[in-house]
Amino acid sequence: MKIESVDFFYLSMPEVRDIGDGSQDLLLVRLAAGGYVGWGECEASPLTSIASLVCPMSHAACKPVRASVLGQRLDDIGDVARIGRLVRENSSDLLQADHTFSGIEIAMWDLLGRVRGAPVYELLGYRRAYPKLPYASQLFGETPHETHEKARAVRAQGYVAAKFGWGPFGRGTVEADAEQVTAAREGLGADAVLLVDAGTVWTEDVDAAGARLAVLRDCTVTWLEEPFVSGALAAYRQLASMSGAVRLAGGEGSHSPYMAEHMIDHAGVGYIQIDAGRVGGIGPARRVAGYARARGVTYVNHTFTSHLALSASLQPYAGFEDHRLCEYPVEPAPLAMELTREHLVPGEDGLIRLPDGPGLGVTPDLAASARYLVDVEIRVGGELLYTTPDLGDRS
């Protein structure tokens, strides 16, 4: 098969608010080859990724992403890796390319799964997909009382693991943070898994982060996520040496397997969090999962958007029985829920299972998606390089 087309669709809520909710817009990818269609999603700024798909060539190592995709052979998973290398070689000076290609790579796996009638995790060599324990990702409340209520509510919904992050956390006093974490623990109950996400609030200030360790230990927090920006490996490592039973988590900003491997090798993290829609796709994410497991680090997906992205992000470690936690967005915007016809909902045992259907096992609801479609037009030197393609004609 040859890749005949790669189309990007920018979908957005009518109003995007200035809050830490990444499900307010998304970039849907449609790939066509040999009469088959695969779907993917980039975890990325839609307009910027569209520009990097179609931009004019700057030089041999700064080509538009589609130049390395269109017309390529796609017969087996070796081709996916080969095309990935081609993109990295031809677009190594195009920074956005990693985010842009991630969604295309996911669509390739989906397409190959549909051709073979097999779920992606089987193509990855896993004999089965183990169920995952979803943790409910939420923002801290504005007050400890609000956080307490949110924790109670999420527990009442059946979640036995929850993550609180962002909001006021890390921006006030150590005491204020202690009250927030204590409220989360009390609301959730003593037996639940509690995770805390600092959202890089301390940049690289080890002392500021270290001052919060005592309450995290007292509240038996499983991990402290992103105390620092992704690159601050030395700060991570220093904090890891002090954090005891509270393990560090990070890695969502990785836009290549190398960056994730640096965190595993040099940051002392106990959990590595990978978004398949950023790291280069499912193949690079699978590489990180294997690297992590071999070094005693637990792999976790990072997902904040649709169930298409969720399925893609769970495939890379589907076959790891003991890497059991998974991020599960509990308050997504309507767009993120309506994007797909199928959803990965917790079973009666509270666990998430990947669908057995071919490819990613979820398909876009094109009629619903069309309601969120944003028209984009890019002209360079008078030439129309991009206009929103027709979403309906290949469903």
Added chain:
Amino acid sequence: MKIESVDFFYLSMPEVRDIGDGSQDLLLVRLAAGGYVGWGECEASPLTSIASLVCPMSHAACKPVRASVLGQRLDDIGDVARIGRLVRENSSDLLQADHTFSGIEIAMWDLLGRVRGAPVYELLGYRRAYPKLPYASQLFGETPHETHEKARAVRAQGYVAAKFGWGPFGRGTVEADAEQVTAAREGLGADAVLLVDAGTVWTEDVDAAGARLAVLRDCTVTWLEEPFVSGALAAYRQLASMSGAVRLAGGEGSHSPYMAEHMIDHAGVGYIQIDAGRVGGIGPARRVAGYARARGVTYVNHTFTSHLALSASLQPYAGFEDHRLCEYPVEPAPLAMELTREHLVPGEDGLIRLPDGPGLGVTPDLAASARYLVDVEIRVGGELLYTTPDLGDRS
């Protein structure tokens, strides 16, 4: 002063060829505050960076770059760093932002230098700018004979240091590479500094790179540049342990100071190569320079475009007398030469000196630039988000 406007101009040669020449297009940045204008340049895909400047917000951590720049106070160099932190916080999920902000940051330094009537290196705390020894950056010839002639020619032009890279190097046999490197050394003369750039050709294959070490040592090559992709720190370190007097060089792909620091800490490089137009600007580049020097690693600029970019890339280590080599593009496209009214040409002693004029000490030739200006128009949801601004009205 308040930042009143930030404008991007996409300039390009009429024809861009599929060769390793990064000077075929460029992205010029104009920043206005308090009646002053500063100029910068992003080493980046122009269209993609324009999109990231103006894209609609996706969520709190994925805002367009200009949202963190327009209206900000810009009174001293502390403001430059503060705005940089703001961009990283507000656009941490917008991958292209680092390349995009780099040119804006450079324009801030240029503007502050013009306000103070001082060159940027003085604002950085350097009492003087030491002259640098330019190495002529060139592609290997298609044959050893061609490489030999190119080496002779560059020596005849007065260069006593030269770098050869890309082209056929690393893509054929070890013997073929040996003939190329030997031809370069013979053409250049025994007393010249010879550098070799592998252009990441071996990805992360240490054996393939290791097989070339013998000829590099025999030809007294000072550094082997980018044997592997930027992230392959473990491969770098392994090769560094075998390379003896031939030191490794790399780092041009760094789009944050952290990435450069990881190479210094974990890759065993002897030279760290930083492009101020990618790493986040002059401030982050200065941070890397200090980090490198404290660890016995030599800082070198990476520059492949205009003399505006060259001036920006030399400022961060201008005050280091003993970090003496500098990359100097010898075969730039006409656009890259015509962009500026002033040029940094080698003196009679063959050395390059930064201009003493305020800011970067070079100014765009707007009439010449206008001939290369590319019209861009970006519409999202019917709204015109970007159209090429007027280049002439603020010269």
